[in-house]
Amino acid sequence: MNHNSTKTKKNILIILLLVLSCLVVNIPDWVTLPWSYHSPPLKYGLDLAGGVSLAYQIDTTSIDSQNLSPALEALKSNIEKRVNLFGLSEANVQTSSQADSHRLIVEIPGIDDLGRAVGLIGQTAQLKFMGESSLSPEATSTATFADVFSLDTNISGSHLSRSGVQVNPNTSQPEVLLEFNQEGTLLFEKATQQFLDQRIAIFLDDYPITFPIVQSVISDGRAVISGDFDSQSAKSLSAQLNAGALPLSIDLIQQQHLGATLGQQAINKGIKAGLVGLFLVCLFMIGNYGKLGFIANLGLIVYGLITLSLYRLIPVTLTFPGVVGFILSVGMAVDSNILIFERMKEELRNGKEWQVAMELGFGRAWDSIKDANTCTIITALILFNPFGWTFLSNSGLVRGFAVTLLLGILVSLFTGVFVTRNLLRVLAKQK
Amino acid sequence: MKLRPLFLTISLICISASIFSIFKWGFHPSIDFAGGSIWEISLPSQPSSDQVSDIFISQNISLISLSPDSGHYTLKFQNIDQQQKINLDTEFRQLDADFSQQRFETLSPSLGKELLKKTISAIILSSLALFLFIGRRFKDQAFGISAVLAMLHDTFILIGSFSLLGHFFGAELDTLFVTAVLTTLSASVHDTVVTFDRIRELRFKNFKTKWVDLANQAVSETLVRSVNNSMTIIFMLLSLAILGGDTTRWFAIALLVGAVLGTYSSFAVAVPILLFLKKKES
Numbered sequence: 222m223n224h225n226s227t228k229t230k231k232n233i234l235i236i237l238l239l240v241l242s243c244l245v246v247n248i249p250d251w252v253t254l255p256w257s258y259h260s261p262p263l264k265y266g267l268d269l270a271g272g273v274s275l276a277y278q279i280d281t282t283s284i285d286s287q288n289l290s291p292a293l294e295a296l297k298s299n300i301e302k303r304v305n306l307f308g309l310s311e312a313n314v315q316t317s318s319q320a321d322s323h324r325l326i327v328e329i330p331g332i333d334d335l336g337r338a339v340g341l342i343g344q345t346a347q348l349k350f351m352g353e354s355s356l357s358p359e360a361t362s363t364a365t366f367a368d369v370f371s372l373d374t375n376i377s378g379s380h381l382s383r384s385g386v387q388v389n390p391n392t393s394q395p396e397v398l399l400e401f402n403q404e405g406t407l408l409f410e411k412a413t414q415q416f417l418d419q420r421i422a423i424f425l426d427d428y429p430i431t432f433p434i435v436q437s438v439i440s441d442g443r444a445v446i447s448g449d450f451d452s453q454s455a456k457s458l459s460a461q462l463n464a465g466a467l468p469l470s471i472d473l474i475q476q477q478h479l480g481a482t483l484g485q486q487a488i489n490k491g492i493k494a495g496l497v498g499l500f501l502v503c504l505f506m507i508g509n510y511g512k513l514g515f516i517a518n519l520g521l522i523v524y525g526l527i528t529l530s531l532y533r534l535i536p537v538t539l540t541f542p543g544v545v546g547f548i549l550s551v552g553m554a555v556d557s558n559i560l561i562f563e564r565m566k567e568e569l570r571n572g573k574e575w576q577v578a579m580e581l582g583f584g585r586a587w588d589s590i591k592d593a594n595t596c597t598i599i600t601a602l603i604l605f606n607p608f609g610w611t612f613l614s615n616s617g618l619v620r621g622f623a624v625t626l627l628l629g630i631l632v633s634l635f636t637g638v639f640v641t642r643n644l645l646r647v648l649a650k651q652k
Numbered sequence: 653m654k655l656r657p658l659f660l661t662i663s664l665i666c667i668s669a670s671i672f673s674i675f676k677w678g679f680h681p682s683i684d685f686a687g688g689s690i691w692e693i694s695l696p697s698q699p700s701s702d703q704v705s706d707i708f709i710s711q712n713i714s715l716i717s718l719s720p721d722s723g724h725y726t727l728k729f730q731n732i733d734q735q736q737k738i739n740l741d742t743e744f745r746q747l748d749a750d751f752s753q754q755r756f757e758t759l760s761p762s763l764g765k766e767l768l769k770k771t772i773s774a775i776i777l778s779s780l781a782l783f784l785f786i787g788r789r790f791k792d793q794a795f796g797i798s799a800v801l802a803m804l805h806d807t808f809i810l811i812g813s814f815s816l817l818g819h820f821f822g823a824e825l826d827t828l829f830v831t832a833v834l835t836t837l838s839a840s841v842h843d844t845v846v847t848f849d850r851i852r853e854l855r856f857k858n859f860k861t862k863w864v865d866l867a868n869q870a871v872s873e874t875l876v877r878s879v880n881n882s883m884t885i886i887f888m889l890l891s892l893a894i895l896g897g898d899t900t901r902w903f904a905i906a907l908l909v910g911a912v913l914g915t916y917s918s919f920a921v922a923v924p925i926l927l928f929l930k931k932k933e934s
Contacts, residue, residue: 276763336737336738336741473733475758475763478756487897490896491897494894497891497895498888501888542900545896549889552887553881559884588853592849594842596786596838599782599838600782600835600838601838603777603781603834604835613770614767618831619831
């Protein structure tokens with residue numbers, strides 16, 4: 222008995238420490254602390270934060286199956302670069318494949334202009350290196366820029382392996398560095414031979430971004446564009462070069478735009494509904510089980526704190542259905558308690574002492590709790606689709622729901638059994 | 653289990669109502685399934701519905717529905733491409749300079765077929781996984797079969813009820829409904845397993861007692877728990893359906909119908925089927 226009570230004390234201490242750390246994780250932003258600390262923020266999905274979601278069908282007819290997977294990877298990273306170029310670093314770009322059908326999904330939270338988003342992703346940026354042609358003096362006066370640089374070096378964005386910014390040690394001017402891949406290195410060497418002391422213009426989407434003079438033959442696949450750059454314009458050019466051309470063409474099949482105000486309304490309504498429901502559940506538990514119900518409610522509060530902390534720490538991206546999953550899981554969280562309390566009542570009716578009845582109740586109900594929750598976990602896992610199986614849904618909405626449901630079940634097993642049991646043991650001792 | 657004829661009648665009525673409604677009225681698929689566009693806009697000058705639909709006629713886009721609500725309009729129309737969207741934006745800006753948009757979605761119908769396929773594979777996979785789990789856990793296929801049949805019973809009635817709700821109240825089938833169906837699968841089995849667990853436990857103690865008596869005792873012992881647990885879930889979902897706003901209303905209602913069915917079927921469908929199978933065995 223003595224041994225048991227020290228164990229209970231230890232467990233209660235663990236619970237208190239856990240609650241305390243959860244409270245620290247959940248300190249709201251409007252509380253000003255004497256030291257610099259910010260609790261990890263809750264992450265909201267597109268439907269709550271507002272933003273744009275686009276789905277593209279990828280045209281893979283021009284490519285053989287061997288090169289498909291690197292091409293898809295390159296497409297994804299190019300689109301990512303394009304989106305990031307516009308300062309939208311929160312964007313989420315992913316490809317999904319099913320049989321012969323390949324899709325690109327771009328989610329950009331917080332932007333309110335669908336047309337602009339479509340424009341900046343859909344543009345078929347093409348990088349070209351064009352050599353200067355020698356025109357007669359008469360022709361030069363009327364020639365357009367494209368006429369002057371009409372000799373294609375056959376180097377394109379796909380030959381560029383990287384672009385970066387460096388500072389010239391002699392002039393302290395920023396420069397843009399180009400690094401070519403193997404094939405690009407050869408082509409570039411040839412081009413610099415051909416156009417030595419002439420200009421090579423670099424076009425992005427048929428728009429000339431720079432036209433440096435070739436000062437020497439370059440055979441190591443590294444080129445430096447120097448000019449009137451400040452660090453900002455050098456960075457932006459390098460980013461544009463990195464974004465390059467798309468290796469595969471894409472076709473827009475789904476657009477979604479959600480205003481941020483709708484999301485805020487939904488969050489507020491969800492919180493209100495959750496609180497009212499929670500109040501009813503607490504009332505119901507106390508009405509039905511008295512003191513036991515009160516302990517279960519304490520467990521429910523611990524449950525809420527732990528789940529919220531996990532949302533912040535993992536972090537879980539909260540969506541509309543995710544909020545519903547959370548609210549639903551609150552209703553399910555007391556299930557273990559109800560099972561246990563009903564068992565306890567039975568044992569009490571059989572004439573057992575309160576404390577014995579409690580321990581028996583927990584012990585006997587455990588089998589049912591375990592089996593029943595395993596079933597819910599199985600379904601939640603199928604919904605969550607952790608391995609990204611293509612014959613199941615990959616929808617962010619469905620997964621958002623599944624993840625809160627799954628977390629809810631796991632946490633409720635802990636609070637419903639471990640937390641309430643130890644709280645009840647304390648209560649039993651005071652009797 | 654004296655109530656078995658009553659349960660059978662209730663279930664038969666629900667199933668026939670579902671079949672009737674599905675064949676007579678079908679479903680209201682959302683753009684998730686059927687493809688198309690949904691657009692929520694604000695036009696503070698509050699033009700008439702005719703003015704709005706004229707724009708769609710001039711753009712040759714077939715408008716499916718238009719619901720104005722004091723300067724706020726929800727429009728549903730066919731799937732459109734980017735150029736058509738830009739044209740619409742221009743037209744509406746001309747109609748009302750303060751035109752603003754809250755939400756726009758457009759989906760090609762091919763995505764809908766895919767969603768349907770994925771839903772069916774998820775239901776099959778869940779049923780199979782749960783059947784295997786229960787069969788193993790109870791070391792008796794009869795338990796697995798009855799639990800899964802009860803689960804399919806719930807799923808079918810839930811789908812049927814949304815055909816009815818769609819006909820009378822405009823409930824739509826969308827991705828969230830699919831999620832609700834799959835959640836119902838687990839909720840249904842959840843309650844059934846608790847009841848079955850008790851039957852197994854009682855059978856352990858009194859091996860000679862007849863299955864019917866075991867079942868009676870198990871149901872009466874677990875009924876309070878099942879109903880109480882449903883109550884807590886119903887509280888949460890009901891407040892969500894009433895206070896949670898339009899976006900999640902039908903989702904909450906679908907989950908609610910599923911939760912009630914799950915509890916009902918655990919004693920009214922799963923147990924009678926189990927008894928029927930056991931009777932055949934002996």
